[in-house]
Amino acid sequence: MKQTKTVVSMSLLSLPQRGWMAVTVVVAVAIVVAVLLAFLAMADGFRNTVNNSGSEALGLVLRAGSQAELNSGLSGDQVRLLRDAPGIKHDDAGPVTSAELYVVVDGTKKSSGTSANISLRGMELDGLKLRPTVDIVEGRMFVPGKNELVVGAAVADKFTGFALGDLVRLGKAEWEVVGVFSANGGVYESEIWTDVRTVQTQFNRGNSFQVVRFELETPGDIKPIQEYVDENPQLNMDVFTEKRYFSDQSEGVFNLIFYIGWPLAIIMALGALSGALNTMYTSVSQRTREIATLRALGFGGSSAFWGTMAESMVLALIGGVTGIVVAYLFFDGMTGATLGGNFTQIVFAFKITADSMVSAMVIAVIIGVVGGFFPALRAARTPVVKAFSLEQ
Amino acid sequence: MSDNLYELKDIHKLFVKGREPVEIFDGLNMTIKRGDFISIMGPSGSGKTTLLNMLGGVDKPTQGKILFDGQEIQSLGEGKLAKWRAAHIGFIFQFYNLMPMLTAAKNVELPLLLKKLSAKKRKENVEAALALVGLSERAKHRPSELSGGQQQRVAIARAIVSDPDVLLCDEPTGDLDRATATEILENLQQLNREFNKTIIMVTHDPVAASYASTSLHLDKGEFVERDVAA
Numbered sequence: 001m002k003q004t005k006t007v008v009s010m011s012l013l014s015l016p017q018r019g020w021m022a023v024t025v026v027v028a029v030a031i032v033v034a035v036l037l038a039f040l041a042m043a044d045g046f047r048n049t050v051n052n053s054g055s056e057a058l059g060l061v062l063r064a065g066s067q068a069e070l071n072s073g074l075s076g077d078q079v080r081l082l083r084d085a086p087g088i089k090h091d092d093a094g095p096v097t098s099a100e101l102y103v104v105v106d107g108t109k110k111s112s113g114t115s116a117n118i119s120l121r122g123m124e125l126d127g128l129k130l131r132p133t134v135d136i137v138e139g140r141m142f143v144p145g146k147n148e149l150v151v152g153a154a155v156a157d158k159f160t161g162f163a164l165g166d167l168v169r170l171g172k173a174e175w176e177v178v179g180v181f182s183a184n185g186g187v188y189e190s191e192i193w194t195d196v197r198t199v200q201t202q203f204n205r206g207n208s209f210q211v212v213r214f215e216l217e218t219p220g221d222i223k224p225i226q227e228y229v230d231e232n233p234q235l236n237m238d239v240f241t242e243k244r245y246f247s248d249q250s251e252g253v254f255n256l257i258f259y260i261g262w263p264l265a266i267i268m269a270l271g272a273l274s275g276a277l278n279t280m281y282t283s284v285s286q287r288t289r290e291i292a293t294l295r296a297l298g299f300g301g302s303s304a305f306w307g308t309m310a311e312s313m314v315l316a317l318i319g320g321v322t323g324i325v326v327a328y329l330f331f332d333g334m335t336g337a338t339l340g341g342n343f344t345q346i347v348f349a350f351k352i353t354a355d356s357m358v359s360a361m362v363i364a365v366i367i368g369v370v371g372g373f374f375p376a377l378r379a380a381r382t383p384v385v386k387a388f389s390l391e392q
Numbered sequence: 393m394s395d396n397l398y399e400l401k402d403i404h405k406l407f408v409k410g411r412e413p414v415e416i417f418d419g420l421n422m423t424i425k426r427g428d429f430i431s432i433m434g435p436s437g438s439g440k441t442t443l444l445n446m447l448g449g450v451d452k453p454t455q456g457k458i459l460f461d462g463q464e465i466q467s468l469g470e471g472k473l474a475k476w477r478a479a480h481i482g483f484i485f486q487f488y489n490l491m492p493m494l495t496a497a498k499n500v501e502l503p504l505l506l507k508k509l510s511a512k513k514r515k516e517n518v519e520a521a522l523a524l525v526g527l528s529e530r531a532k533h534r535p536s537e538l539s540g541g542q543q544q545r546v547a548i549a550r551a552i553v554s555d556p557d558v559l560l561c562d563e564p565t566g567d568l569d570r571a572t573a574t575e576i577l578e579n580l581q582q583l584n585r586e587f588n589k590t591i592i593m594v595t596h597d598p599v600a601a602s603y604a605s606t607s608l609h610l611d612k613g614e615f616v617e618r619d620v621a622a
Contacts, residue, residue: 002505013493293489297550298478298506300471347430382452 007307021279028272029319033360037327039261041350050250058248059221061237076207085223096215098127107159122199139179144195150179152189238253276371292386301380312372320364396423403456417613429584431601434610440594478506482551486563488543490535497531503554521549541572560594577603
């Protein structure tokens with residue numbers, strides 16, 4: 001044990017002799033860890049945003065077979081029939097529902113000046129009641145029949161021309177921004193809302209809708225509505241709870257981010273591994289005489305092995321921690337935007353979780369172990385006669 | 393206890409150089425007595441260092457027996473050989489082979505880490521060894537802060553700190569000027585005469601060889617001449 005401790009401390013003390021090579025390994029591992037964490041933070045942040053947007057107390061219907069609101073279509077008659085379905089909560093004004101129409105409009109991103117899709121959602125006034133996480137934080141709600149918009153906080157923040165009071169041209173008409181709402185970081189913050197009848201008129205959609213939202217009498221229980229839809233041949237619809245709908249919507253994007261992140265990190269890790277191997281072989285080569293001398297003095301091969309492994313592990317761990325710190329400082333809480341299931345921008349915050357940090361450190365440790373193992377074997381097998389070598 | 397510390401019996405050593413086998417020793421026999429101070433000279437390739445390596449258990453003969461205090465060492469495994477070296481052998485190298493990141497005292501302490509000694513006892517032994525070579529004042533200096541002669545004296549202190557039976561010296565003055573070399577050789581002579589250390593020294597330098605009680609000349613794997621110093 002004393003032998004190993006001594007050789008380990010000697011390996012670490014001699015690190016400055018290999019300064020730049022050691023720094024290279026640390027940087028390479030840090031980059032791998034930071035890139036992996038960036039992708040995992042993106043995936044986790046996206047999922048978190050979408051999950052925060054769904055509720056079990058709410059439900060929605062789309063045309064049967066539609067994967068998203070954008071390719072759904074419901075007629076005015078279908079919407080009227082659906083409002084009579086059992087399982088939908090009623091208040092004094094009748095069933096709590098909002099028939100909605102969803103169109104994609106262009107916006108200009110402040111960050112790049114490029115144009116990107118934004119969702120313009122036409123809704124009924126109950127639409128606000130059906131989104132309990134939403135608060136109007138500036139201005140007021142739109143007035144039905146007028147070209148007035150309320151915009152999500154992320155849209156106001158990330159896109160040009162959507163501040164309170166701005167006039168913006170969407171389609172053929174000019175609209176006034178009369179309010180800004182927040183949605184607890186959820187996907188709605190990436191939308192613009194207005195009156196559904198106005199959207200139908202301005203975008204020539206007749207009496208059509210794409211989705212009907214409603215409050216459930218019993219949270220999570222869509223069975224009565226599903227049975228009502230199944231029994232009524234005019235209602236060719238799929239029924240979801242809102243939570244389930246958002247979860248389905250996010251899965252594809254989440255998987256895309258997740259499964260790009262890991263392979264990319266693994267490919268980069270192979271590069272870092274080759275750097276670690278190179279550095280550690282150089283380390284063993286530079287210390288051949290030292291190692292052989294220790295062996296000549298009676299030190300065992302295992303102490304040389306663990307000395308080299310310790311050096312590799314220390315470099316990898318420093319790189320891993322550096323990568324985590326860098327990723328945390330640069331990415332945690334950073335907002336990004338990506339295409340959602342409706343081909344519109346969803347703005348979300350990157351989220352670096354403890355699980356992601358553990359995954360990143362596992363990668364760093366693997367680089368350290370594999371990068372150190374083979375050079376350590378060489379160190380352990382260093383012939384003792386090398387101590388007598390004339391080569392310096 | 394026999395007077396013979398080493399007995400080499402019918403030693404053969406074969407190297408493969410390129411595709412050709414080269415025989416360094418062809419039936420070498422040799423006896424080294426306890427307390428001998430032997431210098432081994434000879435041209436390059438005569439087998440001096442190979443012989444030293446075999447005596448130190450860092451190389452093995454192709455055939456034959458090396459007995460140390462009656463025990464065969466050529467058949468020991470790596471682990472046992474390492475323990476045997478730690479117990480009986482002190483090495484002194486031409487280029488000192490000190491650990492550059494450790495102080496003189498820490499370098500000297502290295503062989504003691506292989507023994508079951510308390511930190512206090514190790515410290516005492518290190519101080520005694522450094523005092524013997526006149527380097528007590530330099531205990532906390534790193535090798536890069538010491539002259540070549542001082543580094544070699546640290547190496548001697550490291551070699552003797554665990555009180556080995558034998559000191560194996562490979563060109564111990566080969567990298568030093570004459571005055572410093574003389575100091576080192578006097579150190580070795582003192583260790584031989586006052587502490588009865590058996591010393592086997594490979595050298596190219598006839599002046600260095602003259603400090604030994606016995607000077608052997610190797611040529612093509614055979615001792616061609618044997619001088620005994622007055």
